[in-house]
Amino acid sequence: MLTEKEIESFLEENGIRHDDKITVHASLRSVGPIEDGADGLIDALRDYLNEGILLIPTHTWDKVSKEHPYFDVRTYVPCIGTLARVAAFRPDGVRSLHPTHSVAAFGKDAADYVRGEEKNASPAPLGSCLSRLYEENGKVLLLGVGHNRNTYLHAVDERLALPDRLNPEGYVITIRDYDGNEIQTPPYHGHYCSLTNDVSQFYPNYKEALEYTGAVTYGKMGNALVYVCDVRKMTDTVMMLWEKADHDLCVKSEPVPASYYKDAAASARPGMEGK
Secondary structure, three states: OEOHHHHHHHHHHOOOOOOOEEEEEEOHHHHOOEOOHHHHHHHHHHHHOOOOEEEEEOOOOOOOOOOOOEEEOOOOOOOOOHHHHHHHOOOOOEEOOOOOOOEEEEOOOHHHHHOOHHHOOOOOOOOOOOHHHOOOOOEEEEEOOOHHHOOHHHHHHHHOOOOOOEOOOOEOOEEEOOOOOEEEOOOEOOEOOOOOOOHHHHHHHHHHHHHHOOOEEEEEEOOEEEEEEEHHHHHHHHHHHHHHOOOOOOOOOOOOOOHHHHHHHHHHOOOOOOO
16 A cells, blocks of 8 residues: 555655655556545645645536536536545645646745636646646656546647637636635637647647657556656757647547657757667
């Protein structure tokens, strides 16, 4: 059974600092038995990040739509797994008011970090708590899941203003906050792509490039392979790929051409030629 001490040792061994800002996606089934279950994992991560912030996505995009433009932060149950469902309603966390892509934040500055998310007009725009992980030199931990669950990559899409990523037709969402007040969003533009119903299923196309540039390293927690993602390196790598791209890189399963990243990485890092 995975213990809090073992979780803390994993974080230390994989270069996580106590003041880091980290977002976590997890398949608890892949990790295996954890002391005190999902709460035990959150406790261990929160306690280790005693000078930082832990963000656990608590998304409700399955419930909020043009046909049902409403979100209640106090009652809406996340649609992305056990860790999210537990994190969303813990009294020591602060759940953001983003109507479709909320996060539960833990840490002494958590409330400040997620303040204003109800003003977002899309899932992960510049200035949102996910997008700001780039400026904060944050990290993403993927516990037993791959890049298809790496929500941060949507923030990269929006940072790059990639075409065919957001629905051009917006709609206003009503949000009920912790005090029962109702707030209205600006016209909201959800995820959309004319060529596929879900671009995130093709984010694994980036995998080899992210490994090559050192943006992602790997460890093991319990029974699960863990992707340790450096947000700044990951973002810069994806931006480099799109500078080279002559087609949409995430509308079908295909490897990103190695020339998109090896040539550029080699010129940036002498000695990498031929590796």
